[in-house]
Amino acid sequence: MKNLTAKLLLLIILMWTTSCTNKSTVTPYEPTPYEIEIPFGFPTKLNIPENNPMTIEGVELGRYLFYDGRFSGRTHPDSLMSCATCHRQERSFEAGVDHPGFPGGFPHGITGIPTPHAMLPMINLVWNTTGYGWNGLLYPTNPNPDARNIEDFVRMAALAPHEVNGDTTRIKNLFQTIPGYPELFEKAFGSKLITFTNIGKAIAQFARTLISANSKFDQYMHGEVQLSQSELNGYMLFTTEDGGDCFHCHGGFGNPLFTTHLFYNNGKDTVFNDIRDRFAITGDPMDHGAYKAATLRNIEVTGPYMHDGRFATIEEVIDFYSTGVLSSPSISPLMHHVNNGGVRLTPQEKADLLSFIHTLRDDEFMTNPKFGKPEKFPDE
Ligand code: HEC
Ligand code: HEC
Structure with a gap:
């Protein structure tokens, strides 16, 4: 009897300790908030959607995705295209008239179809609350929930025949197979399972950090x-x-x-x-x-x-x-x-x-x- 109690006790202790160690091996999802420093004299009202708070991990991931040509959902060198193909840092995140691929600075997508308008720079976008795009088609109070913010520009850029001409399922599946990315998504959004929504959120977070205030x-x-x-x-x-x-x-x-x-x-x-x-x-x-x-x-x-x-x-x-x-x-x-x-x-x-x-x-x-x-x- 004594022996049985001792065994039971041991079992309970064992269960208790393993459950503890199990707990401590699961990394809690605790991204670090990213504080946007508002430059002197700039407005304090920022356009950051409530469902996509800025985090250091999100911004880091967004920067990789912004520059990674595999955003096209393809891996062949001739079919790589990312935001940075058109939005070049040295041209204030526009193409610029000297873009090697777009003579005269008017870009075209992966299929060769020109964009319907000239480019807009990606600069100080976090202060824009009235609408993105030349005609402001994306704005926070748009009744269409898929057309409200930079997050939605990412999806539009991925799909548009005059831009990436891609497929959101193919794109997210490709990043899922690239070593290192699932871990970065986990750090930024709490799950290794990549969704296109989270791709959009990460790139939008990076885009909101592009602040110019030192001319x-x-x-x-x-x-x-x-x-x-x-x-x-x-x-x-x-x-x-x-x-x-x-x-x-x-x-x-x-x-x-x-x-x-x-x-x-x-x-x-x-x-x-x-x-x-x-x-x-x-x-x-x-x-x-x-x-x-x-x-x-x-x-x-x-x-x-x-x-x-x-x-x-x-x-x-x-x-x-x-x-x-x-x-x-x-x-x-x-x-x-x-x-x-x-x-x-x-x-x-x-x-x-x-x-x-x-x-x-x-x-x-x-x-x-x-x-x-x-x-x-x-x-x-
Ligand atoms: C093929 C070239 C091309 C690619 C690739 C591209 N863009 Fe653009 N981008 C444009 C053009 C052209 C415009 C102007 C669109 C318009 O309003 O007609 C634009 C406009 C924008 C704007 C609006 C800026 C403002 O001030 O309103 C944002 C934001 C943006 N792009 C983000 C992105 C992101 C993020 C990516 C990658 C997911 C991307 N773009 C990929 C060409 C491109
Ligand atoms: C009534 C409002 C208004 C006034 C006043 C105005 N602009 Fe503009 N400006 C605009 C609009 C709207 C656009 C974009 C028009 C378009 O793309 O068709 C623009 C575009 C521009 C652009 C090109 C921007 C780009 O990214 O391609 C420059 C440069 C510019 N304006 C400079 C000036 C200067 C300099 C003055 C004063 C001499 C001036 N603007 C006065 C409304 C105005």
């Missing part, structure tokens, strides 16, 4: 450097109505993002055929020919310009605002000088405005290794 103009605002006389004159022109009159739509005056993230018809055309303008989203006739007033940060390196890439250089853009503005029923009322065909700048004023625009280039952003291609992929 010459920022340094000037912090009192660290002086602007030249020409740059200061250009800033004056940018922010005055009887000068260049740019600030209503592109910020710059108490708005360090250099975009309002809003949509305007800035007077380039009189006839509107594009089925992907702002009208396509709102159905409001006043939105014919309206597009996002894209940020002017790093604009120097992100040509060609406008949603259709019609201008190759910033000089051409300034000439347009100076004398090329056309009236139409839906032109933005903020194009105050349309009756004169534009703001009519002198050659000196154009040169000053251009030198000011050059102060918005942020080289640190475009070379920061944290945003660059990882040295090695998880399986290397």
Whole structure:
């Protein structure tokens, strides 16, 4: 009897200890929160969906996925394509006119089909609450839950024939077989089982870290450097109505993002055929020919310009605002000088405005290794 009690006791102790050791071998899912540091003077309202909080592990994984050509769902060298194929860090995460694969900077997808619009940069996206894309098709209150945020851009990029032309099941299955990735997904999302939703979440987290706030103009605002006389004159022109009159739509005056993230018809055309303008989203006739007033940060390196890439250089853009503005029923009322065909700048004023625009280039952003291609992929 005594013997039996002793055996039972031993069994209980054994069960208890094994259950303890079992518990301690399961790594708890505890990702580390990633704090976005809000640069001086930047808005404090951030667009981070509640179901995708920023974590260090998520951002790390997102960076791998952003750069990994196997995002195409394929492994053949000729069919690799990732976000970074088009969104290049050295061009403020646009293609740039010097992209080796896309002459003139107008990209095309894996199938050779060109994208319907020119590119947008991936920069300071976390402050955009009004809509991503030239016409703002992805916005937080969209009744369509699959069209609300950067997470959804990832799915769209994966599927679009003019981008990756992929298949979300094939893509997630491929990453499932690449050594190292399942473990990274576990750290970031608590499961080794890869889902396309988590692929989108990770890439979106990385995208939200792409913050540019150290241009010459920022340094000037912090009192660290002086602007030249020409740059200061250009800033004056940018922010005055009887000068260049740019600030209503592109910020710059108490708005360090250099975009309002809003949509305007800035007077380039009189006839509107594009089925992907702002009208396509709102159905409001006043939105014919309206597009996002894209940020002017790093604009120097992100040509060609406008949603259709019609201008190759910033000089051409300034000439347009100076004398090329056309009236139409839906032109933005903020194009105050349309009756004169534009703001009519002198050659000196154009040169000053251009030198000011050059102060918005942020080289640190475009070379920061944290945003660059990882040295090695998880399986290397
Ligand atoms: C084939 C080239 C190409 C690839 C690959 C690509 N993009 Fe883009 N991206 C574009 C173009 C073109 C636009 C402008 C789209 C529009 O609004 O018409 C864009 C726009 C965006 C925007 C909107 C930016 C803004 O300010 O509104 C985001 C975000 C974005 N892409 C993220 C991604 C992500 C993430 C990936 C990878 C999953 C990706 N893109 C892959 C070409 C590409
Ligand atoms: C009424 C609002 C408005 C005003 C005023 C305005 N812009 Fe724009 N800007 C826009 C819109 C909208 C776009 C995008 C239009 C498109 O793609 O068709 C744009 C595009 C641009 C682009 C190209 C962006 C890119 O990524 O391709 C540059 C550069 C630019 N504007 C500079 C200026 C300058 C300089 C001024 C002042 C001389 C100015 N803008 C005044 C609304 C405005």
